[in-house]
Amino acid sequence: MSKILNSGYYLTKILFIIVIWTTTSLSILSAQNTATKLNAYFSAKARQGDFNGVILVAEKNKILYQKAFGFADFGNKQLNTMQTRFPIGSITKLLTATAALQLVDKGLLTLDKPVKFYLNEFPYPDITITHLLSHTSGLPSWDSVFKNAIQDHPNSIFSNNDILTEYSKQNIALVFKPGSMHEYNNANSAFVALLIEKVSGLSYETYMKQHILVPAKMNNTFIPKSPFFNYTATERKNVAKLYISHMYTPIKENTDTIRSNKNYWKKFNFKGFGEIITTPEDLFKFNNTLIAGKILTPSTLKIAQTAIQLNNGVSLPRGLGWQVEMDHILGKIAGHGGGLTGLSTSFIYQTDTQRLVVVFDNTQQNAEDLSVDALMILAGQSLTPPGNDIARIYGHILLEKGATYARNELYRLKQDTTHYYSSEQQFNKLGYDFLRSGKISQALETFRINTELFPQSYNTFDSYGEALFKDNQKEKALIMYQKSLELNPDNENGKRIIQELKK
Known part of the structure; x- marks a missing residue:
């Protein structure tokens, strides 16, 4: 083999190694970037009380991210780990x-x-x-x-x-x-x-x-x-x-x-x-x-x-x-x-x-x-790590200091969109949480404030109507269901309840 051909052979080999190294390095950087985004998002979820458990994310045969959050045993302060076993239900x-x-x-x-x-x-x-x-x-x-x-x-x-x-x-x-x-x-x-x-x-x-x-x-x-x-x-x-x-x-x-x-x-x-x-x-x-x-x-x-x-x-x-x-x-x-x-x-x-x-x-x-x-x-979608959930803060204040104080704090915090967020679904979830716990007055106030925060959502009025119905306030419940139906004429559940309330 001539010296020229020999040098070309080694040059090709070096270029091949560089390409492989570059591709591998980019792949590693991409995986690290993905793990960083996942960790930022789920750590924020855990801090806000919306996640207490374990997560594993994988692609093909490779684990990209896995982490445990919170406690396996709150009473004894025993942390969740990736080796903690869970019932998996269905x-x-x-x-x-x-x-x-x-x-x-x-x-x-x-x-x-x-x-x-x-x-x-x-x-x-x-x-x-x-x-x-x-x-x-x-x-x-x-x-x-x-x-x-x-x-x-x-x-x-x-x-x-x-x-x-x-x-x-x-x-x-x-x-x-x-x-x-x-x-x-x-x-x-x-x-x-x-x-x-x-x-x-x-x-x-x-x-x-x-x-x-x-x-x-x-x-x-x-x-x-x-x-x-x-x-x-x-x-x-x-x-x-x-x-x-x-x-x-x-x-x-x-x-x-x-x-x-x-x-x-x-x-x-x-x-x-x-x-x-x-x-x-x-x-x-x-x-x-x-x-x-x-x-x-x-x-x-x-x-x-x-x-x-x-x-x-x-x-x-x-x-x-x-x-x-x-x-x-x-x-x-x-x-x-x-x-x-x-x-x-x-x-x-x-x-x-x-x-x-x-x-x-x-x-x-x-x-x-x-x-x-x-x-x-x-998939490359931009999911911003969540800020502080106003619904959780509102629920605590409502229980401790009453409706007026809680409403004022809600609207004060709502102005700070950098650190706090309000969600129709979260307020709805809070209302049902109060309802299941037998805290009826707090449930009714939460559902009511949700209709105030999200007046164009039929579901807020539907949920408020359901809570009023369960509290035997049938006239008010009927008004809420009718408003729900105005916003969404296809609300079949609302139609059925209205018929029942009119009997």
Whole structure:
């Protein structure tokens, strides 16, 4: 090789290295910039009391951002960490659906076959596995089906086997014809768990561990013996406690003190619908394993993440175990949310970009909204870190110093748009918070001030009317609903209530 050719070879090699180094450096800088934006936004949310939990943001196989905020145990000042485990609520349904679809891949289940083909006692011959997975079965709720059993056996604990027996015994009419409508119902997933047991020959817990948790290396995930609020001492280790967060006070209400919750979930010890406990990283591992085709074939996953159609051809934002939606900015997003008293969780996957956001909040803030916010930031949307929420400040002052003082402070703070923000939705949320807590006068004043702040919103008058109606102030309630209808003639709920109030 000549010296000229040899020098050209080395020059080309050097240029190639420079290009690779530059591309990698830009990629690292971009990731760091994204993480900085995410951290600024979610740190602000946490400071304002709108986030207490953990978040993980990933793209393809790489975690871009993960951080824990607030307390897992407020009483003992134990911080949340990325290793803190959380109940995930109805995200469990997504994992249960994945297990059932594995059995479809293996030929042990067929989506369009009647459930009765596999479970002889099942009393509804027209319901298929597709109907169960998409919540279009029309099944009555287990509360209505078990009403007589609870009266006859008040101290009994009911399991998945009991659910089949009781539905067969009561044979209550379906709420609607299978496939004609959609109604979210936990019973659907409990029956899917039964199908998994029936055709696999394993208990639901054993099957999930062997075929979902172990293959995905979800080492920090487990299924408790009893769902929600009834964990054993061993199960409670490193699991976040759940709290009701009120907007009008920083004091959190520990859900462990709510005896009715404990009793309800001890009695209905069903599996498959919401009981799994895990970490964001384990769900990240689950998603990676899933999209790699290691626990489900790509073709079956595609079907699961495709919006289904009702009998009349209308498309629903649901797949098979997945919530599926189209956003004008984000495109197709698929996932699932979960929630119960003191808990809100979200698992959202943006299919085109392979971006994943997992959010758990143990003070019941809206995890799904937070997940979408994260995806918007990744998509380059400018989301300004929130300032101080005037609704929270107003609620505290209203409770402590009364309506007049609170209103004056509200309008004073409202002028400082740099440090404070007012939101119709936040004031509405505060009103309902007061209402649920039995603080009726404060609720009514909050809803009233919301109509004053946002006089062109039909919903402010609708909510104020609802609160007045609940306080038996029917004449004032009628006026509010009529105003709501003036602003939005399509408010069907308002029309219905007006008819009721005029009787």
